[in-house]
Amino acid sequence: xxxxxxxxxxxxxxxxxxxxxxxxxxxxxxxxxxxxxxxxxxxxxxxxxxxxxxxxxxxxxxxxxxxxxxxxxxxxxxxxxxxxxxxxxxxxxxxxxxxxxxxxxxxxxxxxxxxxxxxxxxxxxxxxxxxxxxxxxxxxxxxxxxxxxxxxxxxxxxxxxxxxxxxxxxxxxxxxxxxxxxxxxxxxxxxxxxxxxxxxxxxxxxxxxxxxxxxxxxxxxxxxxxxxxxxxxxxxxxxxxxxxxxxxxxxxxxxxxxxxxxxxxxxxxxxxxxxxxxxxxxxxxxxxxxxxxxxxxxxxxxxxxxxxxxxxxxxxxxxxxxxxxxxxxxxxxxxxxxxxxxxxxxxxxxxxxxxxxxxxxxxxxxxxxxxxxxxxxxxxxx
Numbered sequence: 001x002x003x004x005x006x007x008x009x010x011x012x013x014x015x016x017x018x019x020x021x022x023x024x025x026x027x028x029x030x031x032x033x034x035x036x037x038x039x040x041x042x043x044x045x046x047x048x049x050x051x052x053x054x055x056x057x058x059x060x061x062x063x064x065x066x067x068x069x070x071x072x073x074x075x076x077x078x079x080x081x082x083x084x085x086x087x088x089x090x091x092x093x094x095x096x097x098x099x100x101x102x103x104x105x106x107x108x109x110x111x112x113x114x115x116x117x118x119x120x121x122x123x124x125x126x127x128x129x130x131x132x133x134x135x136x137x138x139x140x141x142x143x144x145x146x147x148x149x150x151x152x153x154x155x156x157x158x159x160x161x162x163x164x165x166x167x168x169x170x171x172x173x174x175x176x177x178x179x180x181x182x183x184x185x186x187x188x189x190x191x192x193x194x195x196x197x198x199x200x201x202x203x204x205x206x207x208x209x210x211x212x213x214x215x216x217x218x219x220x221x222x223x224x225x226x227x228x229x230x231x232x233x234x235x236x237x238x239x240x241x242x243x244x245x246x247x248x249x250x251x252x253x254x255x256x257x258x259x260x261x262x263x264x265x266x267x268x269x270x271x272x273x274x275x276x277x278x279x280x281x282x283x284x285x286x287x288x289x290x291x292x293x294x295x296x297x298x299x300x301x302x303x304x305x306x307x308x309x310x311x312x313x314x315x316x317x318x319x320x321x322x323x324x325x326x327x328x329x330x331x332x333x334x335x336x337x338x339x340x341x342x343x344x345x346x347x348x349x350x351x352x353x354x355x356x357x358x359x360x361x362x363x364x365x366x367x368x369x370x371x372x373x374x375x376x377x378x379x380x381x382x
Contacts, residue, residue: 012351070128080100082321089130098329129155158179265366
């Protein structure tokens with residue numbers, strides 16, 4: 001019998017989703033805004049430590065409005081993680097601004113604060129910084145906050161992959177000013193599609209809500225003084241989010257268990273992992289490995305071979321400076337990001353992953369890696 005497909009990070013249901021939808025149908029709260037949306041935003045604040053949350057149609061939409069709220073516009077420069085997803089960079093272009101990509105740190109894989117500080121010391125053109133918190137690992141938020149304050153540059157944290165990471169046992173929302181979240185189908189919790197702008201500043205939350213609802217003024221008629229967007233999350237999807245977020249702590253615990261199992265099994269093989277600093281705790285949204293320099297492996301080949309076993313694995317994010325759409329943009333450093341991309345692999349990490357499935361993934365990955373390494377050692381064209 002063919003092995004059932006093991007996906008990278010599929011949606012995980014609690015069993016209460018149907019009840020949540022049924023309640024929405026029974027009460028006829030099918031309009032875009034309603035009580036579930038307000039409750040979901042309150043739960044987001046509880047989960048993240050931010051004072052205010054505005055739920056939106058996607059994390060990209062939230063990032064776009066965040067940049068607009070920070071005043072980013074044509075001619076401005078925005079510093080961005082080089083190792084990230086394109087959705088974290090496209091909104092910079094929406095605003096007519098120019099991204100400058102900053103290389104990663106070798107240990108955390110997140111944006112290198114030293115390179116950020118060095119770049120800011122040489123220019124006054126930077127309007128904002130977008131650090132992506134990769135695969136559940138918080139970036140060095142305290143150092144970045146000080147750098148931003150010292151140079152008068154605001155930060156918009158991309159927390160799409162890091163809903164529950166902590167620093168010194170504190171929620172990230174207790175430390176930083178603002179950020180964005182994603183509730184895409186592959187995230188810790190999902191609203192199918194969706195995201196949120198989160199902030200500790202009421203005026204920013206008010207502006208986000210205003211812009212996300214077509215910038216309609218609160219007058220008796222349909223009055224608009226600026227361009228707005230149809231970015232608001234619907235009450236229906238918020239009900240789904242409510243059914244998911246109540247099990248957030250159990251999901252994080254499961255993700256961390258998955259990481260520990262992979263780590264125990266694969267470190268002896270020569271694999272390396274994204275490591276936490278002493279004060280940082282990752283929520284381990286995705287477990288990713290690095291093949292060490294001595295393991296001459298081809299990531300694309302491994303992806304195809306694992307797919308033959310019906311196992312979905314993926315490379316790490318392709319650095320932004322290697323993307324054709326951004327290949328004319330400036331990059332500061334790049335060796336770390338390129339090295340991580342060349343040697344990195346994301347492993348199945350869904351909350352529904354069973355012990356048997358994870359053992360199967362480990363078994364097949366070991367066999368694929370052993371074959372690849374042995375083949376290359378003995379592949380002498382002479």
